[in-house]
Amino acid sequence: MNAPVLRLTQARWFRWLATQTPPGRALASRFVAGERLDDAIEAARSLAKNEIRAMLDHLGENVTAPEQASEAVNAYVGALDRIREEGDLDCMVSVKLSQLGLDFSSELCISHMERVMAAASSAGSVVMIDMESSAYVDRTLAIFRDLRARHDRLGLCLQCSLRRTQGDIRALPAGSIIRLVKGAYLEPPEIALTSRREVDAAFARCFVRLIDLGHTVHVATHDPTLIEGTKRFVQRRGVPWSRLEFQMLFGVRRDLQRRLARSGYPVRVYIPYGAEWYPYLTRRLAERPANMWFFLSNLVRRGR
Ligand SMILES: Cc1cc2nc3c(=O)[nH]c(=O)nc-3n(C[C@H](O)[C@H](O)[C@H](O)COP(=O)(O)OP(=O)(O)OC[C@H]3O[C@@H](n4cnc5c(N)ncnc54)[C@H](O)[C@@H]3O)c2cc1C
CATH class of the missing domain: 3.20.20.220 (TIM Barrel)
Structure with missing residues (x-):
């Protein structure tokens, strides 16, 4: 369990990104049916x-x-x-x-x-x-x-x-x-x-x-x-x-x-x-910080 990643997921702005943007929803759909x-x-x-x-x-x-x-x-x-x-x-x-x-x-x-x-x-x-x-x-x-x-x-x-x-x-x-x-x-x-x-x-x-x-x-x-x-x-x-x-x-x-x-x-x-699904997703991100990098890099790519 990665504490800094977990803390990041508790921030309001991060929650917004994860729940309201297409890369966030794409990530969620990997872990949630x-x-x-x-x-x-x-x-x-x-x-x-x-x-x-x-x-x-x-x-x-x-x-x-x-x-x-x-x-x-x-x-x-x-x-x-x-x-x-x-x-x-x-x-x-x-x-x-x-x-x-x-x-x-x-x-x-x-x-x-x-x-x-x-x-x-x-x-x-x-x-x-x-x-x-x-x-x-x-x-x-x-x-x-x-x-x-x-x-x-x-x-x-x-x-x-x-x-x-x-x-x-x-x-x-x-x-x-x-x-x-x-x-x-x-x-x-x-x-x-x-x-x-x-x-x-x-x-x-x-x-x-x-x-x-x-x-x-x-x-x-x-x-x-x-x-x-x-x-x-x-x-x-x-x-x-x-x-x-x-x-x-x-x-x-x-x-x-x-x-x-x-x-x-x-x-x-x-x-x-x-x-x-958000609290569940935060645990999946904190277990494996690579998931977080995947998400953030997708966000940056879309923003370009
Ligand atoms: C069926 C099931 C029910 C569970 N129920 C509970 C529960 O009730 N309470 C509780 O505290 N925990 C629960 N967990 C979560 C568990 O505690 C671990 O946090 C989780 O399973 C990751 O640990 P690991 O044993 O897979 O080993 P790790 O060493 O964390 O992971 C081994 C390998 O699995 C892969 N992996 C693991 N997690 C991820 C991820 N999030 N994303 C991508 N790849 C990953 C990676 O390849 C990693 O190298 C549950 C897990 C499972 C499988």
């Missing part, structure tokens, strides 16, 4: 042609009014109903609890999640909870545990870069579904590992621990070294692939997504859609 559910379903259908599974993320986070949280629930229920109607689409959904009212109260958020889980149950789909910045981790884990006692089709994302994560893994309910990621938020060094080497080593450690404890693991990374390490570990230990899958983001390393799927590995792509 579109603004409508139909766009996300079309992206999922297109991935399915290459044997790649899907996971829909209706974009939005940190809602500022309870009505917005209700609208987000309606959007997720609509998405799950559509997945049910599609019938043959292997498609999960992924939610952010701050989008479902966590900033107002845990009770409100849980009641919203109950509606989402009911729709997921009819669709035969799984709901994954994204992990947001470190301030949300305790409340997210508590809500996951509460809901997980009633719903099997629920999973959680954990960020290996947080110093606390090894401990959080020890306290997970048995047989959890866990998406393991490096972590996309800027955190202070007392909370998160900062060097790439430490983060990569933590990813490998968390992965092995999760497998040893019997959880299902979604290896959510585009890092070829970690992907190769996963394959080797699985082969050596004879772990069934039904307990694992690779996951990547829409528009990132499409070549690798296809190559893995063609070789028979389970691969799922996280498909963000919706009008509230």
Whole structure:
């Protein structure tokens, strides 16, 4: 996570450039399927042609009014109903609890999640909870545990870069579904590992621990070294692939997504859609400053 790039994306003038100019919208369209559910379903259908599974993320986070949280629930229920109607689409959904009212109260958020889980149950789909910045981790884990006692089709994302994560893994309910990621938020060094080497080593450690404890693991990374390490570990230990899958983001390393799927590995792509795409885009820019240079050079080229 590149702090200067992240800071730049918070500036009003930058947001305007990214959301109101053709190069900004072109960049967004690389990472976001579109603004409508139909766009996300079309992206999922297109991935399915290459044997790649899907996971829909209706974009939005940190809602500022309870009505917005209700609208987000309606959007997720609509998405799950559509997945049910599609019938043959292997498609999960992924939610952010701050989008479902966590900033107002845990009770409100849980009641919203109950509606989402009911729709997921009819669709035969799984709901994954994204992990947001470190301030949300305790409340997210508590809500996951509460809901997980009633719903099997629920999973959680954990960020290996947080110093606390090894401990959080020890306290997970048995047989959890866990998406393991490096972590996309800027955190202070007392909370998160900062060097790439430490983060990569933590990813490998968390992965092995999760497998040893019997959880299902979604290896959510585009890092070829970690992907190769996963394959080797699985082969050596004879772990069934039904307990694992690779996951990547829409528009990132499409070549690798296809190559893995063609070789028979389970691969799922996280498909963000919706009008509230700017915060998501800022994280994609900060993860890879080359994206920022690409955007800025396009802007300059158009301005000439
Ligand atoms: C399915 C999925 C769900 C996720 N959910 C969460 C979540 O809930 N909470 C959370 O904090 N984080 C989440 N993340 C993001 C994650 O934390 C990382 O920030 C992100 O995946 C980049 O790290 P990496 O593991 O790919 O490794 P990196 O070392 O960052 O990247 C490895 C390679 O991948 C490519 N790459 C990575 N990012 C980009 C990019 N933005 N643009 C272009 N190329 C890129 C580059 O080729 C790079 O060299 C999720 C990621 C995935 C794949």
